[in-house]
Amino acid sequence: MRLGQLLTDLDGAAAEQTVTGFAIDHRKIAPGTVFGAFQGAAFNGEDFIDEAIAAGAIAIVARPEAKVSGAVHIADAVPRRLFAQLAARYFRPFPQHIAAVTGTNGKTSTAELTRQLWRMAGHHAASIGTLGITTASDQAKTGLTTPDIVTFLSNMAGLSREGVTHTIFEASSHGLSQYRSEGVPVSVAAFTNLSRDHLDYHGTMEEYFEAKMRLFDEVVDENGTAVIWADDIWSDKVIERVKKREIRLITVGEKGKGIQLLSRQPTQLGQTLELRIQGDVTKVKLPLIGAYQAANVLVAAGVVMASGGDVEDVLSHMARLQPVRGRLERAVITKSGAPVYVDYAHTPDGLKAVIAALRPHTKGKLITVFGAGGDRDKGKRPEMGAIAVADSDITIVTDDNPRSEDPGLIRADIMAGAPGAHDIGDRRYAIAFAIEHAEPDDIVLIAGKGHEQGQIIMGRVLPFDDVEVARECAA
Numbered sequence: 001m002r003l004g005q006l007l008t009d010l011d012g013a014a015a016e017q018t019v020t021g022f023a024i025d026h027r028k029i030a031p032g033t034v035f036g037a038f039q040g041a042a043f044n045g046e047d048f049i050d051e052a053i054a055a056g057a058i059a060i061v062a063r064p065e066a067k068v069s070g071a072v073h074i075a076d077a078v079p080r081r082l083f084a085q086l087a088a089r090y091f092r093p094f095p096q097h098i099a100a101v102t103g104t105n106g107k108t109s110t111a112e113l114t115r116q117l118w119r120m121a122g123h124h125a126a127s128i129g130t131l132g133i134t135t136a137s138d139q140a141k142t143g144l145t146t147p148d149i150v151t152f153l154s155n156m157a158g159l160s161r162e163g164v165t166h167t168i169f170e171a172s173s174h175g176l177s178q179y180r181s182e183g184v185p186v187s188v189a190a191f192t193n194l195s196r197d198h199l200d201y202h203g204t205m206e207e208y209f210e211a212k213m214r215l216f217d218e219v220v221d222e223n224g225t226a227v228i229w230a231d232d233i234w235s236d237k238v239i240e241r242v243k244k245r246e247i248r249l250i251t252v253g254e255k256g257k258g259i260q261l262l263s264r265q266p267t268q269l270g271q272t273l274e275l276r277i278q279g280d281v282t283k284v285k286l287p288l289i290g291a292y293q294a295a296n297v298l299v300a301a302g303v304v305m306a307s308g309g310d311v312e313d314v315l316s317h318m319a320r321l322q323p324v325r326g327r328l329e330r331a332v333i334t335k336s337g338a339p340v341y342v343d344y345a346h347t348p349d350g351l352k353a354v355i356a357a358l359r360p361h362t363k364g365k366l367i368t369v370f371g372a373g374g375d376r377d378k379g380k381r382p383e384m385g386a387i388a389v390a391d392s393d394i395t396i397v398t399d400d401n402p403r404s405e406d407p408g409l410i411r412a413d414i415m416a417g418a419p420g421a422h423d424i425g426d427r428r429y430a431i432a433f434a435i436e437h438a439e440p441d442d443i444v445l446i447a448g449k450g451h452e453q454g455q456i457i458m459g460r461v462l463p464f465d466d467v468e469v470a471r472e473c474a475a
């Protein structure tokens with residue numbers, strides 16, 4: 001592709017240059033690259049423009065006030081957005097059906113469940129999110145929930161070349177506010193819920209909400225569909241926004257009009273859902289426990305229906321869904337007979353929801369092990385502590401990715417809201433303690449890390465897998 005094909009108002013020799021790629025990191029530039037120089041949280045990308053040009057960048061997408069000499073300056077007040085639009089023209093084609101899911105909790109689960117439902121319907125499907133880039137045969141890590149724009153677009157195009165026709169991605173609030181997932185045609189946008197998280201980055205709940213709303217205001221296509229979980233306290237506000245944009249709307253949940261949840265009956269290994277869809281009432285036996293897993297399944301079903309899925313098929317496929325890695329995953333049963341669950345709950349709302357999901361299955365005591373990440377929202381710590389001690393019988397506060405912070409101080413922030421909890425920093429000892437104290441009718445919950453494979457301490461990642469450690473401690 002010539003630069004003149006990307007920028008139609010360009011002429012002369014500059015227009016004839018061949019574009020060989022796009023980069024947002026100056027260390028990834030080869031001759032012919034278009035470089036996006038953005039102001040970030042840690043660096044100002046504009047500081048690397050000269051080095052980028054020296055390395056062969058032929059055009060720089062940056063603010064009008066940035067200094068560019070020796071390459072074409074593609075100026076825009078919102079350079080991340082323009083960069084995404086240009087890069088999308090370079091990387092396409094993309095899968096025909098692209099959906100996005102946002103919300104504080106449930107994005108990964110909903111994305112995975114959607115991928116499974118599409119696959120059961122015979123489609124070549126993929127998901128992009130916290131677990132990485134997942135297809136039926138492969139999983140590749142990206143390190144972020146919403147990868148950077150170049151990784152995002154190049155992988156979308158790569159999936160399309162592999163024959164993937166249906167893709168769902170997780171739109172995190174960071175990703176949305178940094179235009180990390182733009183440029184692809186998004187035909188379905190879904191919302192799960194909103195509760196406290198990432199206030200270190202967004203400041204207030206209102207700003208956090210606004211960041212998420214970009215998905216519905218700008219990212220989803222004009223003739224696309226919004227699938228909204230109707231029972232969250234923020235749902236009505238989201239629905240209002242969707243109506244203003246006049247895109248198609250499917251609501252799901254007890255208040256849902258597209259898929260209405262009439263009742264939910266827990267069974268030993270799952271739950272029976274009674275649903276009303278298009279006027280018909282049906283029962284579905286779901287092989288997953290907990291109200292929130294049912295919620296995520298219904299949002300996933302809404303996404304599949306919005307992308308043309310057959311209702312009867314969706315309903316029958318629901319009964320064959322597999323659990324999502326690290327989400328209410330049963331790791332082991334202790335020698336005394338107590339099941340040990342690993343879950344990725346890392347927000348106050350998530351912790352409350354996972355304990356509520358396990359409570360109906362607990363005849364004895366519920367023992368909760370959890371912590372909170374360093375260099376992330378501090379306000380959630382005492383809130384999580386308070387929920388854990390109020391809703392479980394034994395609480396153990398431990399470390400979860402302290403990053404650059406003093407782990408003892410993070411635990412002290414949690415303990416301030418958790419009187420009576422045990423404070424055991426070493427996560428392995430904390431898990432061992434919980435398993436040792438579990439009696440036959442008890443349940444152990446290890447929350448916060450889910451699928452994660454490491455403990456991040458001062459820039460180093462020490463191997464750590466909650467499921468594996470639980471199995472070792474129970475052996």
Ligand SMILES: CC(=O)N[C@H]1[C@@H](OP(=O)(O)OP(=O)(O)OC[C@H]2O[C@@H](n3ccc(=O)[nH]c3=O)[C@H](O)[C@@H]2O)O[C@H](CO)[C@@H](O)[C@@H]1O[C@H](C)C(=O)N[C@@H](C)C(=O)N[C@H](CCC(=O)O)C(=O)O
Pocket residue numbers: 024025026027036037038039040041042043044045046048143144145146147148149172173174175178
């Ligand atoms: C706060 C945040 O979101 N940071 C992400 C963001 O950084 P940024 O745009 O602020 O970039 P920066 O590091 O300040 O650098 C500015 C620019 O200079 C460039 N640069 C920088 C250094 C250099 O030597 N050369 C160079 O060209 C950078 O590529 C960047 O374009 O963009 C970077 C590149 O895409 C990400 O690596 C980085 O993720 C950091 C590591 C991170 O921890 N992010 C977390 C908080 C995150 O994004 N989480 C969300 C939400 C998770 C959830 O679902 O709850 C996620 O989507 O994963």
Ligand SMILES: Nc1ncnc2c1ncn2[C@@H]1O[C@H](COP(=O)(O)OP(=O)(O)OP(=O)(O)O)[C@@H](O)[C@H]1O
Pocket residue numbers: 103104105106107108109110130145170192193292293295296326327328343344345346349350351353354450
């Ligand atoms: N619909 C829901 N409502 C409340 N809590 C939920 C819901 N779905 C999941 N959770 C809780 O949140 C945890 C994380 O779920 P999941 O990974 O699906 O969310 P996520 O939005 O992708 O999270 P992240 O923002 O870290 O990517 C689960 O392990 C569970 O404890």
Ligand SMILES: N[C@H](CCC[C@H](N)C(=O)O)C(=O)O
Pocket residue numbers: 145346372373374376400401448449452
């Ligand atoms: N165990 C994790 C969960 C974090 C979830 C992640 N999505 C984020 O907040 O960035 C931690 O706090 O490190």
Ligand SMILES: [Mg+2]
Pocket residue numbers: 107108109129130131145170
């Ligand atoms: Mg996720």
